[in-house]
Amino acid sequence: MQLENGGPMFGPPYDIESVPVMNALFQDLTGRAVEHLSERSAPCPLSEVSQIVHVNKFTALRKFRAHTGMTPRQFQMLIRIHRAMDILKDPQCTIAEAGKLCGFPNPSHFARVFRRKTGLSPTEYRRKFLGEASRTSRFSS
Structure with missing residues (x-):
């Protein structure tokens, strides 16, 4: 509604997201999404994600963002x-299995x-990690 002078009846329009309480609420909701x-x-x-945080x-x-x-x-x-980088550190796990465990059913994708x-490719990453791990274990003995 508007007053006779043309201004809004209930004060200036507020950006609800700039209100500190609302900003904290959005941070909490973002935390839940994360x-x-x-x-x-x-x-x-x-x-x-939008259903979890109850916004469009x-x-x-x-x-x-x-x-x-x-x-x-x-x-x-x-x-x-x-997560894949952590899984690839296990030499017993194949690269295809690491991909599947991380939600990639197609190994080439x-x-x-x-x-x-x-x-790096997963194979290059594994070689690099395992090579560094074996060097560090030799030096720490």
């Missing part, structure tokens, strides 16, 4: 690649994404 994405190995659609998809995307510097998809990919994110 936790959920970290626990999943399979890709998580934005609609699922566009607000979820904007707030997630504002608090983490990346989209939920980019964040989850980072988590999956870091896993290798392609891994190389794009780390600069």
